[in-house]
Amino acid sequence: MKLDEKEIAGIIKEISGSDVKKCMKCGKCSATCPAYGEMKFHPHQFVTMVARGKIDELLKDETVTRCLSCFACVERCPRGVEPANVVAAVRVLAEREQGGSNFVPDEVPALIIADKEIPQQALVSAFRRYRK
Amino acid sequence: MQRLGVFVCWCGSNIAATVDVDRVVAEAKVQPGVVFAQDYQYMCSEAGQNIIKDAIKQYGLNGIVVCSCSPRMHEATFRKAAEAAGLNPYMVEIANIREHCSWIHKDKEAGTEKACVLMRAAVAKVLLNTPLKAGESKVVKRALVIGGGIAGIQTALDIADAGFPVDIVEKNATIGGRMAQLDKTFPTLDCSSCILTPKMVEAKTNENIRLITYAEVEEVSGFVGSFKAKIRKKARFVKEDVCTGCGVCMSKCPSKKGLNEFNMGLNNRPAIYIPFAQAIPNVAVIDKTQCIKLNTGKCGLCEKVCTAGAIDYTQQDEFIEEEYGAIVMATGFRPIDASKFDEYSYSTCKDVVTSLELERIMNAAGPTGGVLLRPSDGKHPHSIVFVQCVGSRDVSGRGKPYCSKICCMYTAKHAMLIRDKYPDVEVHVFYIDVRTPGKNFDEFYRRAAEQYDVDYIKGQVGKVWEEDGHLVVRGVDLIANEQIVLNTDMVVLATAIEPDPTARKVANMLTASIDTNDFITEAHPKLRPVESPTAGIFLSGVCQGPKDIPETVSQAGAAASKVIGLLSKNKLTTNPCVAHSDELLCNGCSCCEKVCPYGAISYDTHLINDHGVKETRRVALVNEALCQGCGACTVVCPSGAMDLKGFSNKQIMAEVEAICL
Amino acid sequence: MNYSYYPGCTLKTKAQDLDFYGRESAAALGITLEELPEWQCCGAVYPIARDEIATKLSAIRALMAARDNGTPLVTLCSACHHVLTRVNGDMQRNADIRMKANNYLKPAVPYAGETRVIHYLQLLRDEIGFDNLKQAVKKPLKGRKIGAYYGCLLLRPSKEMQFDDPENPHIIEDFIKALGAEPVVYAMRNECCGGYVTLKSEAQAKENVDLIIKNARAHGAEELITACPLCMYNLRAHQDGSMPVRYITELLYEALGLREGGAADET
Structure with a gap:
């Protein structure tokens, strides 16, 4: 609908x-x-x-x-x-x-590899704010 | 045998659109004692009043009910009409079917039902009414004006000119108020001091005016025509009648770190000081929190240098008690605290100032001698950003929900004056709306924009910060739909104004009602704008609502004329709806005396004949001149001895029964 | 004094410093922080949409556990503090959310926001007192010019967070003073560092960080402190390294003399 x-x-x-x-x-x-x-x-x-x-x-x-x-x-x-x-x-x-969504969880591993310092908090936020 | 008439008003469509007036009339006709009922479009009009008068005569009515607006609006009108037709005016009852009914209902069925109920209650009450006779009270021919700013001064001058004595009570050491702090005034740009100080001198020299400065009203009792006030005159530690105002003490005082209130704290003053050069009275005062002598017992320099011998460290607060026929509130305003809006960095950056601070900076008698200099380093600014509506129209809880009314104009004034005197200074004004209703006001603002090239930006500022010796302003230009960042040297905040904090205290003392913003409420917003609903209390200036100088002066004159009208009378009629005690029922417990807010109840011990039994008893007595008919005593009286004329317990119960029927 | 402690996921991984120094310092000050036995991630962002209930549940579980423990709940991470405080507020004030959450969780005793959530800084200020803290400082940080970086989450929305003056806060400055250092007040200390948008646009985060660091430096700050791991990340990642950034707890640890006082340092 x-x-x-x-x-x-x-x-x-x-x-x-x-x-x-x-x-x-x-x-x-x-x-x-x-x-x-x-x-x-x-x-x-x-x-x-x-x-x-x-x-x-x-x-x-x-x-x-x-x-x-x-x-x-x-x-x-x-x-x-x-x-x-x-x-x-x-x-x-x-x-x-x-x-x-314009951001999908599949993109996340690459981000972690690119920058090891990224805090969990940001990643969780990403999951929470950008969904499939 | 009661012969009652019921009159139902349409109030145009105000009542008739929500209440079926025909049905109210029909139902009225079948009420006990009612011999006549009629509706009319405007009962308060001459024709409407004639209907009432004619019916009273034709049907020999001995009581009437008018179903109309609030009794606060037209009770007096209808009482007068009834009296003209030979009926005792207290045989009139009003059923408020407008404010209490039609205005708050949408459903005509429900509205009609409620109007009928209110009508029935009023009929039930008037059946028990008895004719009352108003008494008389004296008028003390002296007025009290609380506040010595332009509003108070103008009111006092006008009352004094009519020949009545007036006292001005001013909490500060000098009269003059906010206007004395201003540099130039819009829209004519004449110098504030030049037009105010002559009035201050006039107030000082007028033989009908007594200035009581550095003083506060502590207690007020009594009622219209006969108020009694207790005024605390704070110790100045300087003999007012001896000090010559030479100022030598100021230059010698070693305690120089007091914030100069007159200059909005932009510079310091000594512990002994005269607020400003044109102060009235031109007499020094000692700040007792700052004075070394008063705090440690050592020093005493001012006493040594004072050739007039005016210093008196032992001075105590004095009390003045006086009677007044009328009291005028002229308690004025102050700007709100800009540190509530620290996104503009007022608390942390000296170069962020309020408009009133800028006023002092621009003033020839101010801390910079009238030269526009940045407070942080005393350098000439090359750019200034004005932010309007700081705390005005703000419902977030930080500011005030109302428009402060004067800021658009004073900001235009500041911008124009700066551009005129310092053409090298860039001036930007962030505004939400420019509000300039007033004679020659919009023309004034446009002149700032068009002739003086002031850059008006529609939008607001979100953040101000200091960096490398200048300020950075982040704002929005809504017309260009872009965020802008400006480097500037000074930021001026057009802070909202609020009633002076003493207003609430004074209003409570006078039982004058105040609104949610602490402005004093008028008796009627359009028709009685300078009177408080409390008889004998009048309003002048910003204590009633934001206004500029021309408006303040007009209102001050209006308040004065109302006071003059009152003081011209030799007697006032009093409200006969007062308490009285049945001495056969009174047990002398003193409950009523304790709750009476007007001190109207006293006790007397005398011989009473109680159905043949003679004994001496202590019983309550009501002073009818002091009683205001509030009814508190009738509620606390455990024996039912105390009752209120015109609102007797029986009448109230009859109303309740009629409603619950 | 006993408190329930909610570390949150970042303090167990990338922000172990914040956690370690916080616990050690608390212990040295006679405070027992009792970690909730089965905490879950708070969700990292507060779900603004009013119809989002499921995303608030894990925060509610932590709040309930503290309630059952009978102690206030202490947080250190700004984001956790933000989420727990606001969800707690929802449970106090929003009847719809309270009903739905309780219906789902079915706790033995329904939860209505009874837990008091306090941030570690509030613990220092209100429970210990900055004056007492000053007495406990063994190695005052004399001569150090430190800028407090508050960020957003501790302060805003102030009506819900009730943490400090949102536009001119001073709790971290008072903390810095208690440790014997000189606080540097600068206006950008409560402006956003870029938050999680750094994942989407490093440039956007860098722009924010530039403004903050430039402003702090202009006022004479030689180092910054923060309570937020994400702020820490942004402030460190988007500058050239010339402005050191530390956690508030590390500074405390140092001032309490724990670094050389024999307490086991983090390896």
Whole structure:
């Protein structure tokens, strides 16, 4: 069953727990984002696009995985919107689609061989955040 | 035999859209004692009031119920109408079917049902009403103004001009308030001191005004027309009437490390000081936490150098007790603490300053003599970034949910003044919205952008950090949809303003209500904006809500005119709905006396004839002039002796029964 | 004083220093860290999506074990601390998650977030006290200019973590002071190191690390300390080696004089 954009936006609001309508469009999330330059859509755009139900483009965007989940936007948002939670919810929905992940566990052994210092924590994170 | 009338108001569609007024009328007609019921579109209008008056006369009504808005809105209106038709005004009851019913319901069926219930309760109550007669109380023809900023000064001057004596109580050592700290004022750019200090002098010299500085109101009792206040005048350790303000003590004081509050802590002041050159009164004060003599017993230099002999280390706090007919709150504001927003590095970087600090830096009498210099190294900055809305419109818990209203304009002012005086300085302003409603305000802001080349960037700043002698600002330009990193020399934070922390304490003392942000609530946001719901308490300036100087001065004048109106009266009618004690039931336990917040209950021992048995008993007596009719005594009275006129226990029970029917 | 201790997987592998120095120092300070007998990986990232329950279970198991042990749960790794604290918060405040997790785990006594999760630094500050720690220091780290690197996970979101002022924290600075060294305060100490994105883009992580190290150096830091193995990795991997980075516990171990005090050093 295929959900339409508005329905997916509803799920994102639900699982992110974020009230995107509280956004006053100040842009502080994007002002503080250390991954701004790496992401096609910026935190403030995520919030606005989810509020408007424009989800398809967000779901297709691979750079969503560049969000560091550093929660600087969550901490500094004057409206309590929690943009990082919105980004995470979009990413989770993309991962839940069959083949929606752009990072698969098979890639991991090569990473370990390439750099022996990589901590387990990063590898586990990789498994957790990028699924088949 | 009761002959009651019920009048049901539509309030346009406010009530009629959610309440079936015809049904309320029909149900009213079958209530016991009701001989007349009618609805009308606007019962408060002249035509509506005439319906009431005519019905009272035609049907010989001896009690009426008006089903309409809150009694706070129109109870007085309908009482007056009833009185005009010869009915005792206290035979009028209001059933609030708007605020308590139509406005909070969507379902017309439920709304109608509830309106009927409220109507029935009011009918049940009015059946037990008795005619009451209002008493009279005196008006003390003196006003108290709490706060000596521009709001307090203007209010006091206007009251004094009308011929009434006024006391200004100011907690600081000088009057002048925040406005005295400002350099120039928008949108005309006239010098703040030049327009304020003459008013300060006027306040000092006006024979109707008494300045009580370095003082705080400690206790207030009484009620409109007859308040009693106890004022603590803190020890200055300097005789106010002897000090000439020469300032020699300041230059000789060896304890020089006190933070200069007037300069927002940007430089230091000695332990004995005059806050600023134009201070009123121009009298020194000793900071007792900092003074060496007061803390160790040694030193005493200021006493030695004072040729006037004004120093007195033994001075104690003094108390002034005075009666007032009216009290004006003008407690003002302060900027919020910017260190709550340390992503901007306010706590750790000296060159990150608040707008009020910049105001001092720009001021000719400020720590840099009005020369724009970086606080860290005293060098000339080449670039400045302004960040607006720091803590305003913030619901995260760190800031304030409201717009502070003045920041857009003062930021434009700062930006413009800097560009005007130092054309080599680049100025960037990060803004969310530029809000400039006000006469010549938007033109002013546009001038900053267009003529003075101030770079307005729509977006916010996320982080400020210091590196290699300059500041780095990471922000976003939402129009260009890009994150930008700017190197700059100074960052200025437009911090939100909040009510002065004393406001809450003062409001509690005056039983004036405050909102969730500690602003004082108006009696009506549109129609009674300078009065508190507590009679005799008036509001002036930012204590009521954020406002700029022109607005503050207008409101100060408005508050003064209300005070003058009150003080012009010789007598006030008092509320007859006061407590009274049935001496046959009273057992003299003192419970009521203990809970009375107004000190209205006393005890008397006298001979009582209890159904033929004569004995001497101790019984409660209510001073009707002091009683405010709060009813606390009736609740605690164990014997049921204490009752409230107009809200008797029987009446309340009748209402409850009518609701539960 | 007894505490349950949750080391987490990284401290058993790549971050054995963090663990070893932490345990030895705690023992020297009279604190017994009792490792939970059957802990599992906490999951390394907190599952933000509210409908994710299964990914929170292993953290809940650890929290429950500490509850049954009757002791607070001490963590050292920032990521574990972050996950355990937030999942614990969910169990306290989110009735839906609490119900589903309890229904699945079926513990003898349902779990509702009763365990107190404390970070090793909080243990030092609140249970031992930095003043007492200062007294216990045998070899003060005099003259060393040390920058605290907090990263994100200990501090944010502050409403849930309740760790320190999220924008101007000072617990590690106070710790550094207690050890006799000079803390160097710099603004980038709470900005992200790049985290696990380093697996995807080393360049992105390096960009972050550059900003942090440049800023720390500009303020005179000669070395950095951190409590997070992933921060440690990024800070070490994406610089030229001129800025030494150590774990907080190693510094403590050194200041307590344990390195030359005969305690068995890690081999």
